[in-house]
Amino acid sequence: MKDWRYWFAENRSTLLAVAIFLFMFAIYAGNHPAGFTANVVQTSANKATLLAFVAMAQAIVIITAGIDLSVGMILTLANCLASWIVVGTVGETFLGVVGVLFAGALCGALNGLIVIFGRLQPIVTTIATGAMFYGLALLLRPFPGGSVNETLADAMTGKLIGVFPASFAALIAVILVVWVPYSRSVIGRAAYAAGSAEQAAYMSGMPVRLAKFTAYVLSGLLSAVGGLYLTFFSYTGEAAYASGSTYTLFSIAAVVLGGVALMGGRGSAIGAVFGALAFRTIGDLLFVFDFDPLWQPLFQGIVLLLAVSISALGLLRVRNKLEWFP
Structure with missing residues (x-):
């Protein structure tokens, strides 16, 4: 029983994010004119995957008590770079994908080096580097253009076995390959420790x-994966400043909705993923109920406020900070 209670305490925020998403998606699918079909699920998965990758990127940094306001611009840079090099033969396309991922990891490494050794605040650092990354994106694509290997693009955004969305399968694969080993490693545990009490961890x-x-490296890498999917x-490819800024802000909203504590040391990238899925489902709900798109920010704000309020109820019962980290 004690083990079960500990597991529940550790995953309470993630389970809440899952419940919110399932509830909202059930309403959406139940009221969609086409019903609950493979095409409806595929469309929803494709729209939510981008934000899910960026939310994972943001969550990994926030767990360390930091923040990365450059994730949207890394996504934009990766999108512009991919439109140049993810083309040609199978071998050339593979090298292009590797190049985009490496560029994203390099951007994250730059953020990490400045924050750690430059001893600058993450919020200031990532605002500055985000502007640099956008400048590089604009240099690559001053105007929208370019192309991508269509065979790969269709395969990564289509359906597996005619039913399961390939984009969602890729998201699960990234969670299993990146997040699960990281969270269970010594480095991952140190990240949680740094977020809860950095001096004590040191x-x-x-x-x-x-x-x-x-x-920060993983944040840049996951943001680049999002740029590839874009x-x-x-x-x-398009150096769209508004799009990059929107993904940055939405990633923070998805992280909060997913139960990741902004003070660090608590939460999960999986929770952030379901927070992103739930956040994107708001727009789908407005579509099926034929609401004016101008209402979307209001409903997103209400859902986010409710999620933060529910999380705050647990914080009110905490007598000291140690109780917040079971």
Whole structure:
């Protein structure tokens, strides 16, 4: 029983995010003119995947008590770069994908190095580097254009076995390959420790600097994955400042909705993923109920406020900070 209670306490916020998403998606699918079909699920998955990747990127950094306001611009840069190099033969396309992912990881590494060794606040650092990344994106694509390997794009945004969305399968694969090993590693545990009590973690001999650096590298890598998917969806590259800024803000909203504590040390990237899925479902609900699109920010704000309020109820019962980290 104690083990069950500990597991529930550790995953309470993630389970809440799952419940919110399932509830909202059930209403959406139940009221969609086409019903609950593979095409409806595929369309919803494709729209939510981009935000899910960026939300994962944001969550990994926030767990260390940091924040990355450059994730949207890394996504934009990756999109523009992919429209140049993810083309040609199978071998050339593969090298292009590797190049885009490496560029994203490099952007994250730059953020980490400045935050750790420059000792600048993450919010200031990532605002500045985000502007730099957008400038590079604008240099690559001053006007929308380019292309992508259509065979790969169709495969990554289509359906597996004619039923399961390939984009959702890719999201699950990234969680299993990146998040699960990371969260269970020494570095991952050090990231949680740094978010809850950095000085205590450092005095305990935990690799705090390496944990924070790894978090920023993974953030850049996951943002680049999102940029790749944006290219797969649009078949082109565009240095859209508004789009990058929107994904950055929405990633923070998805993280909060997914139960990741903004003070760090608590939460899960999986919760952030379901927070992103729920956040995107709001727009789908407005579509099926034929609401004016101008109402969407209002409903997104209401859902986010409710999620934060529910999380705050648990915080009100905490007598000291140690109780917040079971």
